[in-house]
Amino acid sequence: MLGRLFGNASQRVPSFLKRMSLIMKPKVIFVLGGPGAGKGTQCSKIVEAYNYTHLSAGDLLREERGRAGSEYGQLIDTYIKEGKIVPVEITISLLRKAMEETMTKDETKSCFLIDGFPRNEDNLHGWNKDMDGKADVKFVLFFDCSNEVCINRCLERGKSSGRTDDNRESLQKRIQTYLQSTRPIIKQYEKHGKVRTVDASRTVDEVFAEVKAILDKEA
Template identity: 75%
Template structure:
């Protein structure tokens, strides 16, 4: 069944994804870091202080996964439970629709934090292919944190989040198979372009945000 859904995705998503026909191109900051690095927490504070719109790739996928009439909910569910990356066509479709909706409702809301994307080479190439000339990537905000701290934070979060992927087995897969093997090379690629701003995420929330503010006050 999953193979059939992937074939359906390949056939249908490109024609179903609307083009952003707006006067202002989205201005994007990619927010990357391992699970538990504090991306969501810091994005919330950035939104409060700087007026960005926060789009979490993971949250969009989880919402779509639960949507009763979603054609790809089962596929997304399978990938998330296994700690694997959802096909890029689905993720870009959701991100593009969310940006278009935001900018259509308020033309001044054109600055976006995209959290948890791109997570591998396929994501990077998909974004470049589908969004080239349609959105400007300002830089990558990379929250750097040790594996041990990330896992401890996620296990604590899992006590109240209800997320099925906040368990040690899924976390190890996400850190080792997904983040270290797949996302790190993307960060390195953006570093070669001079587009990475690295934050030590092992400190307290307020300490980390103080360092974020220094970057955004200068470049954001």
């Protein structure tokens, strides 16, 4: 069913990414952390200071959910409201399309912050299957923050964000999904020395100072 919209993921790798993989592989930093850890805020600051393009898996899914005529808008909406992880075929297709469009417009834009992905083992398997050899994952930038701080930040954000999932019931489900599904992915990358952890409980500027030090060191 998903194949009708996005096609078989293994058969639909955009020709542009195929060409670019022979010249310069897109460089990717996965940005992970609980809901409200400040991933989006910090990615915005990184984009201002460095030549990175920020791709939010969550934002791409919400945009697809609201796109007129989207066959899977309702499905995405249900998964998001329930705090569940959207099927990997949809998420990777949206990410791949966004990367292709970015690099088509400007070939110097080959560095990507992929925010909120991979969120579970299925996401990671899907990425490795479809993007292996076509993109270079440098490391995971992990924003570590207590559950309570995350929930309080999201509730405050929900007062003006208009996001249907910024409520306590959805947040508690999202936190549980994060703990059960995403933290194990972070631990997998830790075993390979590919996680850079930031204490995200501090102020925006304090967190960014540490992020900047990490990026400067990795450059």
